[in-house]
Amino acid sequence: MRHICDECFGPVDVSYDYGAINLTRNSFHGRVKSLWRYKELLPLRDPGKAVDLGAGYTPLHKSIGLAERLGLKKLYIKNDTVNPSFSFKDRPATVAVSKAIEFNLKAVGCPSTGNLAAATAAHAARAQIPCYIFVPSDIEPNKIIQASVYGAQVVAVKGTYDDANRVLTQAADLYKIGVVNVNIRSYYVEGSKTLGFEVAEQLGWEAPDHAIVPTASGALLCAISKGFEELIEVGLLKECNTKITAAQGAGCAPIVEAFKKGEDVITPIETPKTIAKSLAIGDPGDGAYALRKIRDSKGYAEDPTDQEIIDSIRLLAKTEGIYTEPAGGVSIAALKRLVDDGSISRDESVVCYVTGNGLKTPEAVASQLPKPIVVEPEIQALIPILSR
Numbered sequence: 001m002r003h004i005c006d007e008c009f010g011p012v013d014v015s016y017d018y019g020a021i022n023l024t025r026n027s028f029h030g031r032v033k034s035l036w037r038y039k040e041l042l043p044l045r046d047p048g049k050a051v052d053l054g055a056g057y058t059p060l061h062k063s064i065g066l067a068e069r070l071g072l073k074k075l076y077i078k079n080d081t082v083n084p085s086f087s088f089k090d091r092p093a094t095v096a097v098s099k100a101i102e103f104n105l106k107a108v109g110c111p112s113t114g115n116l117a118a119a120t121a122a123h124a125a126r127a128q129i130p131c132y133i134f135v136p137s138d139i140e141p142n143k144i145i146q147a148s149v150y151g152a153q154v155v156a157v158k159g160t161y162d163d164a165n166r167v168l169t170q171a172a173d174l175y176k177i178g179v180v181n182v183n184i185r186s187y188y189v190e191g192s193k194t195l196g197f198e199v200a201e202q203l204g205w206e207a208p209d210h211a212i213v214p215t216a217s218g219a220l221l222c223a224i225s226k227g228f229e230e231l232i233e234v235g236l237l238k239e240c241n242t243k244i245t246a247a248q249g250a251g252c253a254p255i256v257e258a259f260k261k262g263e264d265v266i267t268p269i270e271t272p273k274t275i276a277k278s279l280a281i282g283d284p285g286d287g288a289y290a291l292r293k294i295r296d297s298k299g300y301a302e303d304p305t306d307q308e309i310i311d312s313i314r315l316l317a318k319t320e321g322i323y324t325e326p327a328g329g330v331s332i333a334a335l336k337r338l339v340d341d342g343s344i345s346r347d348e349s350v351v352c353y354v355t356g357n358g359l360k361t362p363e364a365v366a367s368q369l370p371k372p373i374v375v376e377p378e379i380q381a382l383i384p385i386l387s388r
Helices: 035-041 065-070 090-102 115-127 141-149 161-175 185-192 194-202 219-233 254-261 287-296 306-320 326-340 379-386
Strands: 060-062 074-079 107-111 131-136 153-157 177-179 210-214 243-247 349-354
Touching: 035 090, 035 194, 060 194, 065 074, 065 306, 065 326, 074 194, 090 107, 090 115, 090 177, 090 185, 107 115, 107 161, 115 131, 115 141, 131 141, 131 161, 141 153, 153 161, 161 177, 185 194, 185 219, 194 219, 210 219, 210 326, 219 243, 219 287, 243 254, 243 287, 243 326, 254 287, 306 326, 326 349
Parallel strands: 074 349, 107 131, 107 177, 131 153, 210 243, 210 349
Antiparallel strands: 060 074
């Protein structure tokens, strides 16, 4: 499995013969409502053998309450909280685990800050192959529980995500493990680009004016951009002028810092400090490529504080009924900043990607929520409450 370029040591990409792909907008009528509806643009030789839990084709939620609060006419929330393991990571996991089986690998695994751990473990369980998950030892307990319940062996590394990544990468070749975001990475990222496909299809085969993406390694942002570009290649989109914005939490925002300083080299963050732990990758592997995508698209980059993230989690929940983990709160907080400073205007169409479910990290907001009102079991006790 070749996953690194011999000349530049960068990641290799999957290529397709776009001229041989015959798709029209009518091609998708009656197809499965998962990301495998785009099988011609995914790298499995036999899509019929996909390890499929139904990931993808999640709702594109037309915002009403939040849009009104921010003064926007066309705001959409791409709600990936409802995927099988409750985050967007089910998208790359379904492709990567399927490809690992096609390569006849004996096991799969990943270094993870939480969501990919659960997604990989769930798909490994479906495929009935062993799964090894390496996580930083300070990761949210709920995310370890979720991966463990699917039957994965979880290894907590005393250190950062980057430490966990390094250790598992060293073990991969020795034990023939398909590390989904390392030696199968070229195929893994193909699953994430379906977030571009779906948004365009759900908007009536149009690209939005803005896309705001929670950003860790930079792979998701690059994949979404690739998704829009491929739709143009095969004739399903006429044009795409989408401005792509990276959203990272303050305390671990190396891509945002490089963008705002006008630098091309990304300086790693040795000790990430952000409530958005699923984005806490201090040395982003795709950071340079993400930086290029942001600039080429005339997009932006923002790094909201922990308090802005918490406030945005609560704001999205109260206005739209969507409960996101901190990564989605980063996206909403970045949106609010861009509206406040005039970078996004009232009439533009905006898609905010919300990538993980809030039930994975209830501790993120628990301390700032009001306590329940305790009353006697009598109707009179309710009068001062219900009469407000």
